Amino acid sequence: MNQEEEKFCLDCLSTNLENKTIEDFVSAPYGPAVPCRVNVSICRDCGQKNEATGANDDLRRAALEKSAALSIPKMVDLLSLHYSMAGIERALRLSPKSLSQWKEKKTTSSNGMSLLRIYATCPWLVEVAANNFDKAKVLEIVGRHLNDIISDSKKSTSTATVKQPGTYFPPEKMFYAFSR
Numbered sequence: 001m002n003q004e005e006e007k008f009c010l011d012c013l014s015t016n017l018e019n020k021t022i023e024d025f026v027s028a029p030y031g032p033a034v035p036c037r038v039n040v041s042i043c044r045d046c047g048q049k050n051e052a053t054g055a056n057d058d059l060r061r062a063a064l065e066k067s068a069a070l071s072i073p074k075m076v077d078l079l080s081l082h083y084s085m086a087g088i089e090r091a092l093r094l095s096p097k098s099l100s101q102w103k104e105k106k107t108t109s110s111n112g113m114s115l116l117r118i119y120a121t122c123p124w125l126v127e128v129a130a131n132n133f134d135k136a137k138v139l140e141i142v143g144r145h146l147n148d149i150i151s152d153s154k155k156s157t158s159t160a161t162v163k164q165p166g167t168y169f170p171p172e173k174m175f176y177a178f179s180r
């Protein structure tokens with residue numbers, strides 16, 4: 001399928017390779033694992049799955065964007081468990097209704113995405129923002145939410161490890177497309 005496929009196995013240097021399309025899964029933080037079909041060459045000698053550099057970037061990026069879009073309502077809902085949307089918008093100096101619009105349209109700016117990820121992960125930061133980022137208040141706010149912070153810290157925000165039967169790609173690399 002792809003002319004740029006590796007000609008040698010990256011592991012054992014064998015040339016006994018078979019081109020294949022396999023299903024992989026990609027997920028953004030708080031997003032579902034989205035399947036994508038990627039082109040690899042499988043080594044018949046050692047079983048290694050080889051992937052030419054950049055060969056599947058567009059496919060993975062598209063799946064990652066889909067997962068990121070689906071993560072938006074999830075993050076808004078998580079935040080709404082703790083504070084009212086209007087309260088959050090006031091504290092973060094967002095224009096009114098931004099959160100419900102992001103949630104409904106499943107889209108936001110890259111700045112909005114970063115904000116959502118930060119505040120969905122550490123919702124108590126909304127209170128820090130509401131207190132005008134006064135450092136003297138941080139410890140008191142953290143102290144009040146300590147039990148939640150401890151139990152939250154045991155939960156994974158990534159679904160990438162849930163379903164990856166054919167994954168040969170290190171999970172941390174899956175996030176490259178959204179890391180900028």
Ligand SMILES: [Zn+2]
Pocket residue numbers: 009010011012013014043044045046047048
């Ligand atoms: Zn090999």
